[in-house]
Amino acid sequence: MVRPDTTVSPLPHARWWRAGVVQAVSPPGVIDLGPGYLEPGLLPVDEVLPLYAEALTEFGPAALGYGANAGADPLRALLAARHGCAAEEIMVTAGTSQALTLLCTVLGRPGRSVVVERTCYDLGRSIMTDHGLRLREVDADGEGVRPRSLDRALSLGDDVAFVYLTPTFHNPTGTVAGEQRRRELLAVAARHGVPIVEDDAYGELNLDRPAPPPSLAALAGRRGVIRLGSFAKTLGPGLRLGWLEAEPGVVGTLTGRGQLVSGGSLNHLTSLAVAMLMGDGRYDLRLSWLRDQLRLRRDTLVAALRAGLGDSVTVDRPAGGYFVWLAFDPRRSEASLLDAAGRAGVAVAPGSRFGSAAGTHLRLAYSLNSPDRLADAAVRLATAWRNEETLR
Ligand SMILES: Cc1ncc(COP(=O)(O)O)c(C=O)c1O
Structure with missing residues (x-):
């Protein structure tokens, strides 16, 4: 395969970035500031290319078998060390969208509600409403959801399946909740006994110092919080790889679902490939x-x-x-x-x-x-x- 010459053309990947292969391609001449994609030249083609060979060499046929339901141990162990939890609290997913879909089926029933910010990730909203869940909106300020507003929403009835929050580098507003705010939100949700789903798709993409406060999951020791992480925004969405952090019992429930028992870990070979990248500092x-x-x-x-x-x-x-x-x-x-x-x-x-x-x-x-x-x-x-x- 001929690789593009990245030194001459201002859009070196134009030849490779094709409609019908990727989700959306902007018309010629349009500068597209719409979608949350990485510029093609920022996608790590050269770094990813050898990873599959490395994973197949290291794991041989096990890389092509059904993967362990919660994900292969090498990646779970690396993620656990990185995020300060036990490997039993990690489940490998096929990205945030898949993880949210799974949670909607496990925690939600049509007609139940999810508490969301008045302004939040539009496609996350669609995933939840696709499952027949009703969105109960709460107010936010420059630090995200207001605890009082959350408290009011959770006091309206006990039909709430979960609270969906993005406390770090929120899409679309970019806001970050400070540690105090995070603790207040955790306390409110815990008082009502409602789990929080923390969408942390951008959590590792801090551009300034200091780094954002610990995740809700870390602050709560994962009790009552399910944190969704993704490699879509840091490596590439085409890998379809992410993870979730939750209490071991929740991980057990999720990995006992038919989809995983039938098909094993989602995206097994890719998870081993990414473990090669994480394991020696290249990530x-x-x-x-x-x-x-x-x-x-x-x-x-x-x-x-x-x-x-x-x-x-x-x-x-x-x-x-x-x-x-x-x-x-x-x-x-x-x-x-x-x-x-x-x-x-x-x-x-x-x-x-x-x-x-x-x-x-x-x-x-x-x-x-x-x-x-x-x-x-x-x-x-x-x-x-x-x-x-x-x-x-
Ligand atoms: C807040 C948020 N969550 C989740 C996703 C989707 O993540 P994934 O590609 O891992 O399914 C996005 C992508 O735009 C996002 O902005």
Whole structure:
């Protein structure tokens, strides 16, 4: 197979990044700040290529057998050491989406409710509503969910299957809950006896110091918390690999489900391949490189937006993750802002997609384009939005 020459073309992977092979490809000429994807050039093709050979050499036919239901021990042990828990508290998953699906089937029954933030990951919402779960929305502030609001929502009835939270580098708002806030949320959920599902898809992508506080799962010793981690945002979503942390009894219940008993560990060979990467420090090197790349992109986009838009828009600078959340004058119409961006050749995500946030917002991903293209996009957006001053 001929590998692309990464030194000449500004978009070296364009040839490989094909519609029908990957989920979405933006039309030519459009700078796409919409999806939470990594720029093709940030995906670790060269690092991943040898891992499968290494795993097959190390484990031989066991790499091609049905994997242990909770995941192969080598990866469970590495994840346990990394996240400060016991291997029995780890289950290997096929990513956060799959883990959330499994939890909806185990914890939920159609008609039960899930407590979610008024504004949160849109596709997580779909997974829950696909299972017939009802979303009970709670208010958030600059640190995520307000404990009082959570308490009120949990006092409304005992039909709540779980609380779905993203306390670290929230999608779409980028917020991080401080340790005190985390402890308060844990106390409220524990008082009501309702489990928390902590979606930590971006948890390892801190771009600033200090690092975020310990996860809810770590603070609670995993009691009453199920934390979902993923390699989708740090390595590549095509690996379809993640893990969850939970009490051993919960891991036992989940791994006793028919899907796992029938098919064994989800994504067994890939889990062994990624264990090779984690086992000798290559994963940490990759992470530190990726954080540098994302920091450069975040800083470029935020600086260019602030320079171009001045005080007319609030441009939050997230401490990690993939997204910048823009807050406009609430009298401005989301549809006309989106149209103006589209005419300028930039795609962005409408805030309304993520729920009922007060006011007018847009989400911009800095993960999918080079710094030069992000700077270009910011100039185009600032010009387009300055010229489109229509108020509702
Ligand atoms: C908050 C959040 N959770 C989960 C996911 C999906 O994770 P995975 O690819 O591991 O299924 C995403 C991806 O956009 C996300 O933003």
